[in-house]
Amino acid sequence: MTPSIPFFSQLWRRIEATPKPVPEDSLWLRVLVQLLVIAGIVATDVAIEEPLNLWAIPVSILGATWSWFRRRHRNVPIKFCIAIGMLVALAAFFGRLFGEMNDTRLALARLLIELQVLHSFDLPRRKDLGYSMVIGLILMGVAGTLSQTMAFAPVVLVFLGLALPTLILDYRSRLGLGDLEFKSKKTSQQPGSQVNFKFVGILFLVVVALGLIIFTALPRFPGYQLRTFPVSSPIKMPPGQFDGRQILNPGYVSSGKDQNNNSGGGGTGLNQETGAGTLNDTFYYGFNTKINQNLRGELKPQEVLRVRSQARGFWRVVAFDRYTGQGWEISRNDRTIPLRRSIWSYQFNLFPLITQAKTQEVVQSYTVLQQLPSLIPAMDKPKEIYFPTEEIAIDPDGNLRSPLELREGMTYTVVSQVPYRNRNQLQQASTNYPKTIKKYYLQVPEEIEAKVRKKTEEILASVNQVAQNKKPLDSTYEKVLYLAQYLKQNPNYKLQQEPPFLRKNEDLVEAFLFGYQDSPPGEKITGGYPDHFSTVLTIMLRSIGIPARLVAGFNPGEFNYFTGLYVVKNTDAFAMTEVYFPNYGWFAFNPIPGMDLIPPTVEEDQTFSALKAFWSWVAGWLPSPVANGLQAILGTIILAIFQGIRWFFSLFTQGWLGIFSGLIITTVIAFFGWLSWDVWQGWRYRRWLAKLPPEESLYQQLLAVLARKGYPKHPAQTPLEYASWLQQYHSIAEAEVIDELSQGYIGWRYGGKPLNLEQMRELLMNLKKAHYKRFSLQSWLKYIKR
Numbered sequence: 001m002t003p004s005i006p007f008f009s010q011l012w013r014r015i016e017a018t019p020k021p022v023p024e025d026s027l028w029l030r031v032l033v034q035l036l037v038i039a040g041i042v043a044t045d046v047a048i049e050e051p052l053n054l055w056a057i058p059v060s061i062l063g064a065t066w067s068w069f070r071r072r073h074r075n076v077p078i079k080f081c082i083a084i085g086m087l088v089a090l091a092a093f094f095g096r097l098f099g100e101m102n103d104t105r106l107a108l109a110r111l112l113i114e115l116q117v118l119h120s121f122d123l124p125r126r127k128d129l130g131y132s133m134v135i136g137l138i139l140m141g142v143a144g145t146l147s148q149t150m151a152f153a154p155v156v157l158v159f160l161g162l163a164l165p166t167l168i169l170d171y172r173s174r175l176g177l178g179d180l181e182f183k184s185k186k187t188s189q190q191p192g193s194q195v196n197f198k199f200v201g202i203l204f205l206v207v208v209a210l211g212l213i214i215f216t217a218l219p220r221f222p223g224y225q226l227r228t229f230p231v232s233s234p235i236k237m238p239p240g241q242f243d244g245r246q247i248l249n250p251g252y253v254s255s256g257k258d259q260n261n262n263s264g265g266g267g268t269g270l271n272q273e274t275g276a277g278t279l280n281d282t283f284y285y286g287f288n289t290k291i292n293q294n295l296r297g298e299l300k301p302q303e304v305l306r307v308r309s310q311a312r313g314f315w316r317v318v319a320f321d322r323y324t325g326q327g328w329e330i331s332r333n334d335r336t337i338p339l340r341r342s343i344w345s346y347q348f349n350l351f352p353l354i355t356q357a358k359t360q361e362v363v364q365s366y367t368v369l370q371q372l373p374s375l376i377p378a379m380d381k382p383k384e385i386y387f388p389t390e391e392i393a394i395d396p397d398g399n400l401r402s403p404l405e406l407r408e409g410m411t412y413t414v415v416s417q418v419p420y421r422n423r424n425q426l427q428q429a430s431t432n433y434p435k436t437i438k439k440y441y442l443q444v445p446e447e448i449e450a451k452v453r454k455k456t457e458e459i460l461a462s463v464n465q466v467a468q469n470k471k472p473l474d475s476t477y478e479k480v481l482y483l484a485q486y487l488k489q490n491p492n493y494k495l496q497q498e499p500p501f502l503r504k505n506e507d508l509v510e511a512f513l514f515g516y517q518d519s520p521p522g523e524k525i526t527g528g529y530p531d532h533f534s535t536v537l538t539i540m541l542r543s544i545g546i547p548a549r550l551v552a553g554f555n556p557g558e559f560n561y562f563t564g565l566y567v568v569k570n571t572d573a574f575a576m577t578e579v580y581f582p583n584y585g586w587f588a589f590n591p592i593p594g595m596d597l598i599p600p601t602v603e604e605d606q607t608f609s610a611l612k613a614f615w616s617w618v619a620g621w622l623p624s625p626v627a628n629g630l631q632a633i634l635g636t637i638i639l640a641i642f643q644g645i646r647w648f649f650s651l652f653t654q655g656w657l658g659i660f661s662g663l664i665i666t667t668v669i670a671f672f673g674w675l676s677w678d679v680w681q682g683w684r685y686r687r688w689l690a691k692l693p694p695e696e697s698l699y700q701q702l703l704a705v706l707a708r709k710g711y712p713k714h715p716a717q718t719p720l721e722y723a724s725w726l727q728q729y730h731s732i733a734e735a736e737v738i739d740e741l742s743q744g745y746i747g748w749r750y751g752g753k754p755l756n757l758e759q760m761r762e763l764l765m766n767l768k769k770a771h772y773k774r775f776s777l778q779s780w781l782k783y784i785k786r
């Protein structure tokens with residue numbers, strides 16, 4: 001019914017007069033596009049690990065069904081309602097955007113899903129379906145940046161499996177070929193009426209294989225190109241209650257506050273700060289203001305962190321400066337400095353100490369999987385941290401502290417200025433230590449100082465005697481390396497499954513080196529737990545005047561090749577030794593047997609770190625001789641390739657002779673590349689023909705001959721239509737041969753009539769000869785006319 005108001009009446013008539021959009025009648029294309037959108041919606045929920053958007057699936061299906069039945073109508077009222085709904089969705093988007101200032105990906109994904117749901121109620125044209133396809137692709141891209149687990153991989157494969165036939169149907173629609181027709185084998189089918197599922201399957205496997213290869217070899221450049229980092233939503237804390245002195249560790253028994261109003265532990269766990277006891281099997285004992293190394297037990301493996309980083313590293317948590325005889329403590333806990341950020345930004349600036357070593361910026365994003373103490377893991381020398389709370393704290397040892405325990409699901413980002421470990425520079429480092437360094441990092445209990453110093457000097461003297469004519473260990477760096485290797489490899493100091501408890505006044509370092517007092521009769525037990533090795537190395541270095549401290553953190557964890565994340569477990573936590581080098585800062589050494597002497601850190605080139613990690617994963621499944629052999633062979637091949645490329649480009653810097661040589665080599669390579677490609681194409685074509693029935697093979701050869709002459713067959717043409725069309729371009733004799741071959745093929749294909757194969761082959765051979773003779777004659781006549 002036309003509206004009675006003149007203005008609206010005129011507007012309505014104009015709308016009615018406009019031509020209706022050409023509807024898309026392919027039901028299968030609509031179904032596949034809807035499945036693509038559903039895959040994108042599911043992907044976002046899988047990535048964020050929450051079912052926030054599943055409501056959109058049934059609603060969008062309802063909208064797509066409505067669009068199918070209303071595709072030939074104008075749907076003007078529906079369009080007005082959709083426009084209003086999109087404005088509401090945009091207002092909601094800006095509201096979410098203000099609440100998630102630092103990471104807008106999830107807000108963007110929700111906006112796209114809401115727009116797609118509204119859009120699904122009006123999809124008359126193929127172009128409208130194309131918009132839905134693009135939205136599904138964008139949702140997959142957003143989900144890919146949010147995902148941190150392998151659960152996203154099956155959704156990607158499903159999306160790819162749906163996308164290939166969708167693109168085929170979209171292309172068929174553009175050509176006007178209509179929808180697919182599924183008929184029985186007995187029923188004749190028009191050319192191109194069905195999708196070649198075998199081809200689609202092969203294409204799917206090829207795309208997946210190429211994607212994995214590209215992902216493996218994709219360069220990982222150091223540093224992020226964008227400065228918007230992943231951070232959890234803001235966490236509000238009561239003002240004025242955080243001074244940074246307390247470390248909350250659920251694994252420790254709550255011990256209250258000491259005389260300095262400082263407290264450690266704050267939890268309900270088993271770990272106790274002094275005396276013999278049993279380890280908590282969930283929380284690593286080393287993340288506290290005080291640690292007790294007279295605890296016995298082991299951790300049960302649990303995943304605690306996922307880390308995205310462009311470089312492998314030691315995720316440093318806490319450092320200790322005072323040795324207590326049976327553990328460590330932070331002596332300057334009352335000098336912790338609280339830091340406060342702006343309410344408009346998540347960024348805290350930390351201003352690390354200046355170093356003369358070359359540094360590299362490394363960005364790490366951490367996601368907490370299980371509750372952790374209120375210490376913030378970070379790579380060495382953090383300069384910026386993006387954290388959800390408005391306050392954090394830092395102490396004199398560089399330990400970062402949160403006002404609350406790290407909660408499950410929390411995400412934060414750290415930017416570290418990590419120094420390179422240059423052995424030559426560190427060997428030449430001065431031994432003129434600042435007073436503050438000597439005051440806090442040379443402390444050794446008087447009861448064991450002389451005994452430990454004598455033992456350490458004997459070890460170093462022995463290597464100088466063995467070296468004879470070689471250069472003695474006269475640098476701090478070489479002394480530290482040797483002592484760490486000595487502890488790792490000396491059979492007298494073994495990793496103990498359950499070392500004896502220390503007595504009340506027994507010193508850990510003395511017991512480790514010279515034997516536990518509670519050793520069985522006639523047996524002297526030395527060695528200890530992994531962290532005991534690091535404590536012993538730290539005190540040995542202090543005894544000879546080398547400043548050192550104990551640092552605890554996480555190994556990089558297991559690298560997930562598909563997600564690009566390091567998965568860290570609580571069992572990856574351990575302690576090692578940090579040594580101070582004037583003008584260069586602190587560098588770590590790991591004396592624990594079975595672990596790398598130098599912890600993972602930045603290298604000169606980690607561009608292809610994913611490829612290295614993939615090879616390490618593959619080599620881990622192979623026997624050592626096989627892995628070493630393959631590594632040697634692949635290394636030789638890759639080195640030869642790079643040397644060849646370098647030599648080739650160096651030709652162009654050697655004057656005119658080098659340039660001409662390079663051009664000649666390029667021409668030769670291009671010719672042999674073209675020749676190889678041509679031979680390979682011919683081999684594929686002959687192999688394909690061999691798989692066909694002889695009758696089909698003859699007809700396909702006929703089509704190939706005519707296509708080379710410039711008369712290809714259109715997919716919509718029948719064989720007889722094609723033969724009739726060719727008559728105007730060929731001689732009577734050639735047209736008769738083409739018609740006879742076409743009639744014979746049709747009789748065999750659709751009537752089941754046998755063919756005289758010998759006769760057909762002879763006719764095809766004569767047609768080929770006529771083609772070549774005609775081509776030669778035409779070429780000669782053109783040459784004469786010139």
